[in-house]
Amino acid sequence: MHERTNDKDDVLRAYQILAHPVKRGIIKFLGEKGRAGFSELQRHLNTSTGTLYYNLEQLEGFVKQDDARKYMLTEKGKALYEILTRDEERLKAYLSSMSSPALMRFKRIFKPLRVLFLPKWLEYLVSKDSYYLILSVVSLILSFISICIGKLRFSLFFFTGVIENYVVLFLSYILSWLMIYALLELLSLLFHGIYRGHLRLFLSVPSGLIPLLIYPIVYHIISRYTYSDFIIGTGLILLQTMAIGYLTVILSSVKKLRMEHAFIIVSIVYYICLMYNILVSPGFLRSLLSSYG
Numbered sequence: 001m002h003e004r005t006n007d008k009d010d011v012l013r014a015y016q017i018l019a020h021p022v023k024r025g026i027i028k029f030l031g032e033k034g035r036a037g038f039s040e041l042q043r044h045l046n047t048s049t050g051t052l053y054y055n056l057e058q059l060e061g062f063v064k065q066d067d068a069r070k071y072m073l074t075e076k077g078k079a080l081y082e083i084l085t086r087d088e089e090r091l092k093a094y095l096s097s098m099s100s101p102a103l104m105r106f107k108r109i110f111k112p113l114r115v116l117f118l119p120k121w122l123e124y125l126v127s128k129d130s131y132y133l134i135l136s137v138v139s140l141i142l143s144f145i146s147i148c149i150g151k152l153r154f155s156l157f158f159f160t161g162v163i164e165n166y167v168v169l170f171l172s173y174i175l176s177w178l179m180i181y182a183l184l185e186l187l188s189l190l191f192h193g194i195y196r197g198h199l200r201l202f203l204s205v206p207s208g209l210i211p212l213l214i215y216p217i218v219y220h221i222i223s224r225y226t227y228s229d230f231i232i233g234t235g236l237i238l239l240q241t242m243a244i245g246y247l248t249v250i251l252s253s254v255k256k257l258r259m260e261h262a263f264i265i266v267s268i269v270y271y272i273c274l275m276y277n278i279l280v281s282p283g284f285l286r287s288l289l290s291s292y293g
Helices: 003-018 021-033 040-045 049-058 076-086 088-098 101-117 120-127 129-150 168-193 198-208 210-222 228-255 259-280 285-293
Strands: 064-065 071-073 152-155 158-162
Touching: 003 021, 003 076, 021 040, 021 049, 021 071, 021 120, 040 259, 049 228, 049 259, 071 076, 101 120, 101 228, 120 129, 120 198, 120 228, 129 152, 129 168, 129 198, 129 210, 152 168, 152 210, 152 228, 158 285, 168 198, 168 228, 168 259, 198 210, 198 228, 210 228, 228 259
Parallel strands: none
Antiparallel strands: 064 071, 152 158
16 A cells, blocks of 8 residues: 555656656756756756756656766656657647646746846856856945945935935945845745855845945936936835845855745845834835835
């Protein structure tokens, strides 16, 4: 009876793997290639680091690593590859029939938004040892220049007033950077038990805040014009959304999380930051509502 239950579980897992595009792609590529490294798999599948790590973990029993850390199929994986190649046309037809026209239209519409809010170039730069350090330094320099131009105090995804003291501006940015980093680390550990990539995440957080660098400059230029409050408020929402997307890409890449899991963590961090500003900054909520309205 126990063996029969295990057989049913294996069959169910096999169907789930064949129905999933990333898992199916891994099985097919390794079946054709024999062995492949992580970077080679990622290039072939054109997927994020976190998504690929997650799916490889889900393929335990079907995929394994050799002594050189290359991925290869187990005996179960090879049997699944044979099924996949033998019935590929019928499988594609079945999966196509399962995708509604509305879903396909949604994916086509969402693709350009993904390029804007979840950029692949950022994931690539953060994953490279030399590039992420350069990107971090450039992000910090641009941050300080932008804040000095607009003279706006940065406080955890938001800007809380004009300040002439540059030391206060710099310290506010650095404290916000440290708090956002600490919250990302804490939630990654609490929700997923992930305890790695600390330095890379710490140095990459300013890169995730890059979109918000535009805001002080925009504020400085258009704050004197009619309807400026509406434009500034709308612009801040857009830039905050982009920053959430950038931080999602960074967290997914550094902590090897699925993109949706990283997005949930970053969104929680954003709302913690929002509540913090409401509680500690007098008039913040009134100013926020007036600018958004």
